[in-house]
Amino acid sequence: MSQDNIFREIDEELRTDRMRALWKRFAPFVIGAAIAIVALVAVNEGWAWYTKSQSASASEELYAALDAAERGDLAAAQAQLDALAANGSGSYPVLAEFRKAALAAEEGDVAGAVAAYDALANAQSHPRLRELALLQAANLLVDSGSLADVEARIATLATDDNRMHRVARELLGLAQYKAGDAAAAQASFEAVLNDPLTQTSVRNRMSFYLAQMLSEGSAVAEELPAATPVEGEAAAPAADEPVAE
Incomplete structure (x- = not known):
C-alpha cells in the first residue's frame, strides 16, 4: 500500500470519527425537531x-x-x-x-x-408520517450507511417547499461530510444557516459544523455568525475545541 493511500485511509477514519462525535452530540436535537414538526402539523391540520x-x-x-x-x-x-x-x-x-x-x-x-x-x-x-420514517432511517444511515443510502431516502425532502427541508439538509450535510464531499456538506449547512426561518439553536449548530470544517481546512472561509446561547441546548464549543466522544 502506498504512503498516499495510508494517509488517505487515516484521513477518512478521522473524518468519520469527527462526524460520529458531532452526531452523538446533536442527533437528539435534529430528530426531536422532526418529531415536533409532525406533532405541530398534526394539531394544525386536525388529524x-x-x-x-x-x-x-x-x-x-x-x-x-x-x-x-x-x-x-x-x-x-x-x-x-x-x-x-x-x-x-x-x-x-x-x-x-x-x-x-x-x-x-x-x-x-x-x-x-x-x-x-x-x-x-x-x-x-400521510406524507408527514412517511417523511418522519424516512428521516429516522436516514438518521441511522448517516453513521452506518453510505451517502447514497441517505440520499435515496431524503434527497427529495431537502427542497424549500418541504416542511422537513432543514432537518433533511442537516442530515445530508453530515453524510456528505463523512463521505468526503466537503463542498456539498458546506453548501447543505449554509443553506440551513442562511434560511431566515431557521431557529437560533439550529443556526448555532450549522455555525459550529462550518467552523469545525474550517478548522480542518475542508471548508472555504466565510464570516460565520457567532453562536447565540439557547436555553435548553448546549452551546456549541469554539471551533478549536475538540468534540468529546
Whole structure:
C-alpha cells in the first residue's frame, strides 16, 4: 500500500470519527425537531387519529411497553409492542411500529431498524408520517450507511417547499461530510444557516459544523455568525475545541 493511500485511509477514519462525535452530540436535537414538526402539523391540520389519541386516555399497553424498555426489559417491551402493533386501535399500531424500530436501533440492530422505518415509510398514506420514517432511517444511515443510502431516502425532502427541508439538509450535510464531499456538506449547512426561518439553536449548530470544517481546512472561509446561547441546548464549543466522544 502506498504512503498516499495510508494517509488517505487515516484521513477518512478521522473524518468519520469527527462526524460520529458531532452526531452523538446533536442527533437528539435534529430528530426531536422532526418529531415536533409532525406533532405541530398534526394539531394544525386536525388529524383525526392524532386528536383522538390525544384526547383519549393513554394506552396502557403502550405505556407498559415503554416502561419495560425504560427498565431494560427489552424482551417484554418487544412482546408488548408486537401485540399492540397487531391488535391496537386508533394510532397505537403506528406508534408501536415506530417504537419497535427505535428499540431495534437501541439493541444494535441498525439494519433491522432501517428496514422497519423503510417499511413504515412505504405503508404510510400521510406524507408527514412517511417523511418522519424516512428521516429516522436516514438518521441511522448517516453513521452506518453510505451517502447514497441517505440520499435515496431524503434527497427529495431537502427542497424549500418541504416542511422537513432543514432537518433533511442537516442530515445530508453530515453524510456528505463523512463521505468526503466537503463542498456539498458546506453548501447543505449554509443553506440551513442562511434560511431566515431557521431557529437560533439550529443556526448555532450549522455555525459550529462550518467552523469545525474550517478548522480542518475542508471548508472555504466565510464570516460565520457567532453562536447565540439557547436555553435548553448546549452551546456549541469554539471551533478549536475538540468534540468529546
